[in-house]
Amino acid sequence: MNITPKVECVAMTQDLARLPGKTKRPLALRLNQALVTYGVSYISFIPNELLEMIFVETVKATRADEDSSSSCVPTSLRLRPRPELLLASVSQHWRAVALGMPLLWTDIRLFLRQNVDLVNLYLTRSQGQLLDMRFTGIHNQGLPEFDPDYLRISCIILSHIHVCRRLEVHGAFPFPKLLDGFKHIRAPMLEELIVHYPLDIPNSRHLLFTEGLPSLTSIELGNFSSISSDLLLSADRLTALTLNGLWVSGLSPENFSNLLSHLTSLTHLTLIGEPVDYVRSRDIPVVELPLLQTMILKPGPNISRTYMPTIFRAIRAPALRELVLDFHTATSSRDLQSLVDKLNRGAPPFPSVRLLTLCSRFMAYDGWHALAHAFSGITTLSVSKCIVNQLMGFLSCAGRRDAFPNLRTLLFDDMQFEWSLLLQLLQIREAAGMPVREVKMRGFGKHAQSELVGKLVTSLATYTPVVIGWT
Template sequence: MCTSDESNWWIRILTPEYVATTQELAKLPGKTKRPLCHIMGTQALRLNQALLVYGVSYISFIPNELLEMIFVETVKATIRADEDYSSSCALTRLRLRSRPELLLTSVSQRWRAVALGMPLLWTEIRLFLRQNVDLVNLYLTRSQGQLLDMRFIGNHCDFHSQGLPEFDPDYLRISHIILLHVHVCRRLEVHGAFPFPKLLDGLKRIKAPMLEELMVHYPLNIPNSRHILFTEGLPSLTSVELGNVSSISSDLFLSADRLTVLTLNGLWVSGLSPENFSSLLSHLTSLTHLTLIGEPVDYVRSMDIPLVEIPLLQTMVVKPGPNISRTYLPTLFRTIRAPVLRELALDFHATTSSRDIQSLVDKLKRGAPPFPSVRLLTLCSRSMAYDGWHALAHAFSGVTTLSVSKCIMNQLMGFLSCAGRRDAFPNLRTLLFDDVQFEWSLLIQLLQIREAAGMPVREVKMRGFKKHAQSELVGKLVASLATYTPIVIGWT
């Protein structure tokens, strides 16, 4: 028969000390946390078994602080998954997906109370045509004045109105919501298949002092830039050139000292003029991340291309579309100056052929390095010719980390191993591969060559490595790699 102390062990571990330990555990780094989690997990299992006898669920004893952390991580995971959607059909499905924060409030009265007491849980505002505006107002109320992340997806593939979408009452209501709350907006994304004249005209007259991230996806079927953000919004900036500021507007919609992330997505026929593009960037003095998708700047119809320096830019992502003009990439690299740029990602997956990037390759081979400060170069492409690698090695000789997609991993290693290019990327220390399916013999040969040349690769990372790490073949290959590089890390 159990003693009183033995039968009440599960009551003792629900003391304030246990709760405090649990809270401190949540703050520890992963490697330190794992053994402690195992010990506490064993106790929790015993507790759960005991509580089942009394008809009580162990989860009801989780401290509110830990429950809040679980809620936050659940919502974050959903937001990250949503950001992977890009096609219009996927955006349509997105509006039908259940919101995790709403589901959490329906589990129990306690969960509902915890969720409603977390204003940050309700700051992700999604806006669609044919949307229940009452739901939007519910989120705005529950966010309690916290900074908002607003996403207006103006896709209308199910839109059957006879009139223009921008004059639909739903559109007008959504535009009003954005304009009414943009002063407390931290992140704004405007994405749609039609122009937003009322919204954009309103933004010209309203300040967004708290805005840190802006994503503008241009309507792809509009044959001019008359309604595109900033094109008419900066009338006094169109004549501004670098080094010759004649009239700087103090009435910018954006906060020059706060906006850090800018994404522009569109085609040149509906894109910004080079003058407006350069003027915009030159006034965003806090910008650290710039993403250009498709061909959002109309370099095609311009002769005088103004230069622009972005003093704090650290990361730039370039994803040209399938039908880019041959002047776009060379002109972009020639007109942007980024003295502290550290990460450059070139995603050529959407390009139709090597012709689309050949003009850039030719420019890089002959010209001065466009961004000498780059240390991490990411290249995603279906194929890369020898002269392409040669051009990249010339233009980005200072990179220490090179990340490539799976289609071109063997091509990269072949280029670096050939007799004439063994000194390419002399500072290279880390290789990042998108997969483990490549010619391992090429990698071993490359590591041998680099070691002998006094330019050793010190780190190799492979996506999905842990999934294959237990196989005998991969184990032997990893052992071989350890001869030439101290660290081999797999991505999960």
């Protein structure tokens, strides 16, 4: 019986795996010689199941990099090679494996002036699996809703919306015909809808029609001046909501509260910029979100003095565990002074919070004092690199050594800070009976084996049993 070279090599590989360590060498040399003789590559031995896992992780990592880059320029999307296409072009074997994986072809990218054949190729290869569709484009001349290319892409989206899991529409143009089409076509599998568009274009009246979105779980909106109070009445599965805008085109407080009051399953809320128009309203309705676990607040530059304090007053979240305050884009500490004053004077707004994340370029002493008063129950505090030393100085000063009494974990964005301050802080907390047990730093991993960092970690362990790690 004739044995093919590849079968023979596979058999030798299996025998090699069963042999104990010291007896592998002769067979390994024979196997290597056979590979050279027959021209067989090591990678051809990978089972299809393992190859599929490699394909999935490769595509997943590439998409994650694209999402984190936050670049939505159509040209970059065109020039960037799609990983699944590259994998399918390596060899006939890899191509057969890739074509047998419908989930590999569910990420549909759409943009103006696109080759429709490529879109149809992905739709065919996805074989009816749930789709992630992204429409990105910039239209500089005329009205895109009358552009045949725009209408073609809108038709593609609407004709496949019934098997769409995630839809993102991002462009510097209005797209009312596309959004208006959602009123007439059911989208039973849609979990996430992300819409970005210029603040001066009133698209928001077209955005949400719950008759067609019974399974909606995540929505991101960029402008919502025309959202009416009766939206989302049946969106009882919505779990994540992101609002991004300016108060001049934002929701009225009444519509904002009415919107949230119907989201009984909401667990994540993100507010970017100043999406609620509290500036022109005195009667602020209060809404309770019983299942909200995470809230992210990222105010923009030159926010009104009423916005942040009113958000804290208008939302009640008894189950809130994580609060992120991102003040990086705030122009100065004066923009946040009203919030600091409110936190200093009032009762703690979210006593259930256990993880507080603070991103800022500067935090004054009274700001730390206000946070310590408002969030005394936190067990984990994460701060950006610009304010690490300020935090440690605040916690080490004689008058505030009892701040955050339950604090057990510190998370830092960077390892570039005064290590002597950290050592002092850990000693003070240990002596006061409120020890910090864990310190994590982003980027620490690549320096963990250096001699200097080794000495610092050793000195820390000498004084207090703290775990030093990285994220």
